[in-house]
Amino acid sequence: xxxxxxxxxxxxxxxxxxxxxxxxxxxxxxxxxxxxxxxxxxxxxxxxxxxxxxxxxxxxxxxxxxxxxxxxxxxxxxx
Amino acid sequence: xxxxxxxxxxxxxxxxxxxxxxxxxxxxxxxxxxxxxxxxxxxxxxxxxxxxxxxxxxxxxxxxxxxxxxxxxxxxxxxxxxxxxxxxxxxxxxxxxxxxxxxxxxxxxxxxxxxxxxxxxxxxxxxxxxxxxxxxxxxxxxxxxxxxxxxxxxxxxxxxxxxxxxxxxxxxxxxxxxxxxxxxxxxxxxxxxxxxxxxxxxxxxxxxxxxxxxxxxxxxxxxxxxxxxxxxxxxxxxxx
Numbered sequence: 001x002x003x004x005x006x007x008x009x010x011x012x013x014x015x016x017x018x019x020x021x022x023x024x025x026x027x028x029x030x031x032x033x034x035x036x037x038x039x040x041x042x043x044x045x046x047x048x049x050x051x052x053x054x055x056x057x058x059x060x061x062x063x064x065x066x067x068x069x070x071x072x073x074x075x076x077x078x079x
Numbered sequence: 080x081x082x083x084x085x086x087x088x089x090x091x092x093x094x095x096x097x098x099x100x101x102x103x104x105x106x107x108x109x110x111x112x113x114x115x116x117x118x119x120x121x122x123x124x125x126x127x128x129x130x131x132x133x134x135x136x137x138x139x140x141x142x143x144x145x146x147x148x149x150x151x152x153x154x155x156x157x158x159x160x161x162x163x164x165x166x167x168x169x170x171x172x173x174x175x176x177x178x179x180x181x182x183x184x185x186x187x188x189x190x191x192x193x194x195x196x197x198x199x200x201x202x203x204x205x206x207x208x209x210x211x212x213x214x215x216x217x218x219x220x221x222x223x224x225x226x227x228x229x230x231x232x233x234x235x236x237x238x239x240x241x242x243x244x245x246x247x248x249x250x251x252x253x254x255x256x257x258x259x260x261x262x263x264x265x266x267x268x269x270x271x272x273x274x275x276x277x278x279x280x281x282x283x284x285x286x287x288x289x290x291x292x293x294x295x296x297x298x299x300x301x302x303x304x305x306x307x308x309x310x311x312x313x314x315x316x317x318x319x
Contacts (some may be wrong), residue, residue: 038251042205049154049206066209 004077007050008070015039015046028065051077082299084109087156088299089149091115091139091196092166094125096265097215100288101163104296106130110161111150115139139166139192149199158207161299162200164193164214167233169267170220171226182229189233190240197244201253209252211299214241216257218314234259238310246307254307256298260291261314 009024016034018024029035035043045061047053047069053076056064063069086103092098093114102125106112112131116122119136126134137148153159167189172181193214204210219227220234241257248255254309260269262276263286277284294313312318 038205038247041202042208042251045202045206049151054150056143 004051004074005070008047008066008073011046011050012043012066012069013045025066029063047073053077081106081110081296081302083161083296083300086110086160086299087152087158088112088163089115089152089159089200090131090163090165091192093129093131093163094118094134096183096267097260097263097276097288097291098163098165099125099129100292101165101295102126102129102131104289104292105163107160108296108300111156113156115148115166115180129258137166139164140187142191142195142198145192145195145316146199146202149203149216153203153282159200159203160207160210162196162204162210162212163295163299164196164200166192166196167215167237169227169230173226174228177229185229185233185245186236189230190236192245193237193240197240197255199247201244204248204253205251207252210254211303212241212253212255213246213295213298214238214255214257216241216259216310218259218261218312218318221259221310221312222318241310242308249307254298254303256303256307257310257313258291258294258298259310259312261286261312261317263288263291263313276317279317280314281319284315286313286315 012024014040025047044055051073088110093102094116102112102114114126114131115135115137122134122136134279139145168185170181186251197212200212214237216238219231219236220238223231233253238257241255245255262271265288280294291313294311
């Protein structure tokens, strides 16, 4: 699944309305105002829609960075 | 009547009583309505007869099932604009005769079930940063009722789910309100002695499911665009 990372990056930018220049790959929860608890829910929904996966509540809570999200999506797509 | 054409609505517990009246009221206003019920066959049958486009089986105590269903509805219909978290149970028991099972069932359905529904709805609505959610509280949750301690506790919790979720989701364009019906003529209140209630009610009658449904329809419409976090009593003035 080599295209997951760039697509996930696009989802982060769109769902969190990130400005250009943000280091998305190293982004962590609450690094930016846009990635607050409400932004997090929108982000989770956007990732679910884009990749046709479904996160359980523990995964939603544990999704603390772009890297963690990438691992989760990769794992779900490979399951 | 508000215009709900182009809106997609989900009503849990939509196969009878207030839920069914709400399905009809939303469909009448032009909304695309999906209803849920515990029994799939009943849900499908009621949907076909009530103006809903689909009737689906759902146990709201199952968080995963709620999340999956809400996502599926939003995906199939291009979004989700209205959610009415109506599914609930009511069983009376005086304090000395409250079984643990009654506590578990009531809290898991009325409180956790409502919470699961609001959570899933919010997730779906946050994509468009707009939406309206109504949860079913009760006059009993606001004022208490002898013999209904467990039910009253659960409905007080539901009212505060609405208030808290409204505070959290308002900035994202999602409104959350509750209705608090008084004594409404449904299966749940079949055992209530009508006379004394009517006597105490300024409007001089019991409520109907349609009375509640019309208030819900208002709350989810643009006519209520600046209303959120409210618990609207629909009780004919019984609490005055």
